[in-house]
Amino acid sequence: MGWTQMATEVVHCGPFITLNRDSVIRPDGSSGTYEHITIDNAVRVVALDDNDQVALVEDHFYLQQRRVLHLPGGGSGGQEPKEAALRELEEETGLVAGSMRPLGVIDPLPAATAATTHLFFATDLRAGTVHRDDTEIGMTVRWWKLSEAIEAVRAGRITEAGSVAALLLAASVPGR
Template sequence: MGWTRTATEVLHEGPFLSLRRDSVLRPDGSRGTYDHVTVEDGVRVVALDGKERVLLVEDDFYLQQRRVLHLPGGGAGGQDPRDAAARELREETGYVPGELRSLGVIDPLPSTTAARTHLFLATGLRSGPAHRDDTEIGMTVQWWEFTDAVEAVRAGRITEAGSVTALLLAASVTSS
């Protein structure tokens, strides 16, 4: 690969992430450091019903200082990504997928973290209770026409990386 880690220093350890500084040998042989964030992998779910509607959630995001419209999802929490996707969908929306199909995996911030986001298409939805955690208290669930959600990506209304990618991938899969 070209990069060699020779040491790691933990600069900060928190409940959801750690900040690390690696001593490295670069591909050209020179020595240096590389700071990066360690977080768990994430998941995003395009949940479609039989009427070509998609479930979206909207929530307050501290760093953006605004409400963000996005697909259900979150951290994998050490689970298999498929299991984590089903869990996140159920927790945030109350829906359980009958079928869960992988749309792929993305590296949303490859120079900042090795964490990946696993993308899924859920169909055959069954309703049940939502079980949100304390960080999701103000979250709302919305049904959107799938084509309107894809248009919201193009218009810049849906901007979260996993949601953008998953919606566009689902559009290419469902239109073929």
């Protein structure tokens, strides 16, 4: 027997997340509550140039209270994942990808509803236009060899879940 949802209460609804509290019957038959968030699907992009360098972005994140190095990406905003990946890549880095291939999909937050992150591999890069939003004002772009970025994952210097998964998957792309 699995979980049974009896009722849902919206505790908070904001522009980026909704907090829900469900009344549930647990797998063992007891009743209780289960809190979860609903967030937009997300994308992360491994943008690789002809010199095997990957575009990383670094930005100050409020909750971490530090600068975080990660791959370009963000919420899908209701777009199809590939279109969102193309948009986020250009918005954050000013790069346009001539080729955008899926790398995989992860569920980084099992306690979140609709929090799937689609991972992409972008090549054939050309200059576009940066369009960062107000939360990305201090964002900078860094170019690292893909092998160095993977080592940074292993050393714990790149820790954002979508970036970790995408970089490790990109290492096995044949003929990059």
